[in-house]
Amino acid sequence: MSVIVPEAGLPTTKRFDRETLALGAQKYGATVVLALLVVIGTIAFPTFASVSNVSNIATQSSFLVIVAAGMTFVILTGGIDLSVGSVFALGGVLAAYGSTFGSVEALLLPLVACGVIGMIQGFLVAYVGMAPFIVTLAGLLGVRGIVFASTNAGSNTPIVSDLSFKAIGQETLFGVRWPVIIAIVVIIVGTVLLTRSRGGQSILAVGGSESAAALMGVAVARIKFSVYVVSGLCAGLAGALNAAYSSSGVPTVGAGLELSAIAAVVIGGTLLTGGRGNLISTVVGVLLLSVIQNLINQVGSLSSSVQSVVSGLFLAIVVIVQTILSRTQRL
Amino acid sequence: MITPTGTPRDATVLEARGVTKRFAGITALDNVDFTLHPGESLALMGENGAGKSTLIKVLTGVYQPDAGELHLGGTTTTFARPLDAQRSGISTIYQEVNLIPLLSVAQNIFLGREPRDRWGLIDFKQLNENARTLLDTYDIHVNVRRPLHRLALGMQQMVALARAVSIDARVVIMDEPTSSLEAREVETLFRVIGLLRAQGIAIVYVSHRMDEIYRVCDSVTVLRDGKSVHSGLLADLPRVELVSIMLGRSVEKTKRESLTAFGSARTSSQAPTLIATDLTRKHQISGISLEIRPGEVVGLGGLLGSGRSETLKALAGVMKVDNGHVRVGGRLVKNGSVSAAIRAGIVMLPEDRKAEGIIPNLSIRDNIVLAALPRLSVGGFTSRARQDAIVDVFMKRLRIKATSSSQLVSELSGGNQQKVMIARWLAMNPRVLLLDEPTRGIDVGAKAEVQALINELADEGLAIVMVSSEVEEVVEGSARVIVLRDGSVETELIGDEVTEHHLLSALVGEPITVTKELP
Numbered sequence: 001m002s003v004i005v006p007e008a009g010l011p012t013t014k015r016f017d018r019e020t021l022a023l024g025a026q027k028y029g030a031t032v033v034l035a036l037l038v039v040i041g042t043i044a045f046p047t048f049a050s051v052s053n054v055s056n057i058a059t060q061s062s063f064l065v066i067v068a069a070g071m072t073f074v075i076l077t078g079g080i081d082l083s084v085g086s087v088f089a090l091g092g093v094l095a096a097y098g099s100t101f102g103s104v105e106a107l108l109l110p111l112v113a114c115g116v117i118g119m120i121q122g123f124l125v126a127y128v129g130m131a132p133f134i135v136t137l138a139g140l141l142g143v144r145g146i147v148f149a150s151t152n153a154g155s156n157t158p159i160v161s162d163l164s165f166k167a168i169g170q171e172t173l174f175g176v177r178w179p180v181i182i183a184i185v186v187i188i189v190g191t192v193l194l195t196r197s198r199g200g201q202s203i204l205a206v207g208g209s210e211s212a213a214a215l216m217g218v219a220v221a222r223i224k225f226s227v228y229v230v231s232g233l234c235a236g237l238a239g240a241l242n243a244a245y246s247s248s249g250v251p252t253v254g255a256g257l258e259l260s261a262i263a264a265v266v267i268g269g270t271l272l273t274g275g276r277g278n279l280i281s282t283v284v285g286v287l288l289l290s291v292i293q294n295l296i297n298q299v300g301s302l303s304s305s306v307q308s309v310v311s312g313l314f315l316a317i318v319v320i321v322q323t324i325l326s327r328t329q330r331l
Numbered sequence: 332m333i334t335p336t337g338t339p340r341d342a343t344v345l346e347a348r349g350v351t352k353r354f355a356g357i358t359a360l361d362n363v364d365f366t367l368h369p370g371e372s373l374a375l376m377g378e379n380g381a382g383k384s385t386l387i388k389v390l391t392g393v394y395q396p397d398a399g400e401l402h403l404g405g406t407t408t409t410f411a412r413p414l415d416a417q418r419s420g421i422s423t424i425y426q427e428v429n430l431i432p433l434l435s436v437a438q439n440i441f442l443g444r445e446p447r448d449r450w451g452l453i454d455f456k457q458l459n460e461n462a463r464t465l466l467d468t469y470d471i472h473v474n475v476r477r478p479l480h481r482l483a484l485g486m487q488q489m490v491a492l493a494r495a496v497s498i499d500a501r502v503v504i505m506d507e508p509t510s511s512l513e514a515r516e517v518e519t520l521f522r523v524i525g526l527l528r529a530q531g532i533a534i535v536y537v538s539h540r541m542d543e544i545y546r547v548c549d550s551v552t553v554l555r556d557g558k559s560v561h562s563g564l565l566a567d568l569p570r571v572e573l574v575s576i577m578l579g580r581s582v583e584k585t586k587r588e589s590l591t592a593f594g595s596a597r598t599s600s601q602a603p604t605l606i607a608t609d610l611t612r613k614h615q616i617s618g619i620s621l622e623i624r625p626g627e628v629v630g631l632g633g634l635l636g637s638g639r640s641e642t643l644k645a646l647a648g649v650m651k652v653d654n655g656h657v658r659v660g661g662r663l664v665k666n667g668s669v670s671a672a673i674r675a676g677i678v679m680l681p682e683d684r685k686a687e688g689i690i691p692n693l694s695i696r697d698n699i700v701l702a703a704l705p706r707l708s709v710g711g712f713t714s715r716a717r718q719d720a721i722v723d724v725f726m727k728r729l730r731i732k733a734t735s736s737s738q739l740v741s742e743l744s745g746g747n748q749q750k751v752m753i754a755r756w757l758a759m760n761p762r763v764l765l766l767d768e769p770t771r772g773i774d775v776g777a778k779a780e781v782q783a784l785i786n787e788l789a790d791e792g793l794a795i796v797m798v799s800s801e802v803e804e805v806v807e808g809s810a811r812v813i814v815l816r817d818g819s820v821e822t823e824l825i826g827d828e829v830t831e832h833h834l835l836s837a838l839v840g841e842p843i844t845v846t847k848e849l850p
Contacts, residue, residue: 196452198445201434205442208431215429216494217414217443275433 118232746777
């Protein structure tokens with residue numbers, strides 16, 4: 001005897017259609033909008049598609065892409081990391097400081113320090129059970145404080161002295177700047193880990209249903225711990241690259257970066273509640289924000305605050321779609 | 332894998348001996364023995380608070396017993412955490428499907444055990460193939476790439492089961508697996524259970540549905556008040572006897588006991604205050620109709636899972652019904668609206684006083700006036716004097732023992748907390764009072780007082796519906812008992828019929844034929 005149990009969602013075509021529509025909007029909405037904006041930009045502004053402008057957008061985006069990649073891991077588990085902006089600044093200051101010893105130190109020092117900050121936050125969230133919002137808000141304030149304290153209240157800006165480290169931020173390979181290449185590598189490695197490793201499956205499982213994941217034998221605490229470490233490392237790496245790019249570790253950079261990163265992740269289509277999303281869509285989210293900013297700059301007459309309004313609108317629309325989606329899917 | 336052929340019947344796969352578990356002085360499990368053989372299907376039965384879920388949690392490593400030991404396949408073992416139990420071959424299927432809704436069927440089945448290629452990366456082709464092969468073994472056909480949440484609930488349950496047995500399960504514990512399944516899905520589940528047993532996998536089946544128990548189980552262990560009071564084959568045990576063991580009431584008590592102060596039989600011929608017609612909610616209650624007259628205490632009898640609490644919730648507007656309606660004094664009450672029910676005069680004392688009723692960190696006064704605040708306030712403000720006037724009346728009338736009305740409710744005894752709850756609703760001038768387990772967790776003296784109070788309120792013309800898992804309380808307290816079984820009205824007992832004997836027989840839906848002394 002063979003039994004075929006009908007699958008939910010199919011019996012009423014109406015619900016199925018709405019769900020498919022919402023799902024498509026969530027998955028590809030950002031890509032479609034990005035493509036539209038690129039087409040409009042190319043037609044309207046002759047300078048938009050120029051090599052220098054595209055290279056500019058790519059370089060500007062690369063730092064945010066790396067930060068947002070780490071943020072994607074955290075959000076996929078259902079958490080949030082508000083500390084990345086401050087950690088980004090710390091990474092830059094430490095890279096500039098480390099560059100006085102050599103290029104290896106310039107890269108290692110920020111990675112180790114920011115990794116440790118990620119470990120502390122991850123420990124508090126995963127093993128102590130504190131709310132990610134509070135833990136990383138404390139991180140946001142505390143780490144910025146450390147940055148200011150170590151730079152005489154922000155008045156000292158350490159300069160990157162090591163030339164080969166500076167090259168990582170400024171030189172190109174086949175015409176592409178190194179930060180862009182590194183961002184692409186981060187995305188590729190991250191994507192493989194997320195989609196093809198057991199750890200990646202566990203991240204999706206924890207974000208999908210923490211209690212069920214625990215009952216299924218997933219080491220929930222270890223997974224949650226590690227995503228905050230990854231996020232700290234990513235923010236530190238991006239900060240170091242930014243220091244190499246700008247030849248200095250500016251203590252005030254990265255203010256509000258955490259919000260841009262969260263916005264990029266969510267606009268890309270990753271569920272803010274966790275469990276579904278990927279890094280490619282985060283890249284799309286970052287590019288969307290960058291292109292909007294670039295287009296507004298192209299117009300010239302518009303104030304830059306318009307960009308915030310437009311980005312905010314996008315975010316609102318995406319979250320509305322996600323809410324509709326989760327309702328139709330009864331998640 | 333253990334095969335039933337050649338396995339001696341006395342070989343046990345899982346055994347608990349003298350297991351005791353205490354929580355803050357309360358003994359949840361008291362010296363419990365429990366034995367499970369390969370391929371056996373054992374029903375674990377007991378009323379609310381009997382210790383079933385505590386025992387399951389001990390068997391699955393969620394709790395560690397304070398005394399006693401577990402034997403797995405003949406050797407003593409301890410489970411420090413749920414994962415240990417799972418690795419030892421004990422899997423659990425919960426009432427709610429505990430899988431990841433956004434992952435695919437195949438991903439869910441093999442989460443943490445995904446096949447990998449030589450690079451250490453997950454081989455999705457192999458993963459999907461393995462999942463398909465596994466499900467084919469049980470004749471379950473589903474697209475293994477589909478996200479789990481797009482499957483029907485019954486199918487999700489099957490996927491959970493497939494996952495459980497694919498981890499070399501020797502024991503599968505099922506906690507109310509059918510509570511949200513369609514009849515057809517239940518058949519599929521039973522078929523799969525049969526296949527599992529043929530492989531030598533033992534099943535522990537927890538359910539309140541008698542029909543299911545007698546269909547899929549061959550033996551039973553009954554818990555009562557944390558003790559294992561009966562173990563044996565189901566075939567030797569008539570339903571009535573099983574229920575009387577569960578409830579701890581002898582089936583020989585056929586005569587109505589002399590009536591205590593609580594429960595002078597009162598029936599009323601006045602027009603009904605409350606009329607409920609055909610209340611139905613999928614999987615919970617179906618076609619429940621009842622009438623409650625002023626001055627009447629009506630008992631709502633039924634075993635756990637019969638729909639007794641759900642019926643109260645439907646009447647109080649806490650639970651929305653799919654069909655049917657409630658009228659008070661002839662006027663329709665809006666479905667699924669607590670505030671509409673309260674406006675119509677229906678109020679409910681919830682079953683779990685601590686979680687759903689009192690607000691422990693507020694004073695007696697604040698707790699009492701909470702629901703009545705909108706009536707007491709003018710333009711959003713309320714005066715302390717108006718509050719005190721009401722609070723004083725009810726504290727005196729209900730004989731609430733407290734130092735003052737400012738005392739925190741958390742400092743009161745259980746009986747007095749219950750009175751505060753009753754006072755809160757009386758302050759609303761209700762017409763219908765719904766009581767869910769009004770005397771649970773209250774000491775004997777206070778119990779009698781609460782029961783007397785219920786009588787007084789009925790004398791004053793209130794229509795009262797009472798749910799209690801104590802057969803004695805229902806029989807002594809109610810003039811009329813409406814008996815529910817499997818979500819619908821089984822029968823109604825009136826006057827002389829209101830005896831423990833009749834109630835027990837109605838609870839299981841069959842006449843009492845065997846009488847026997849209880850252990």
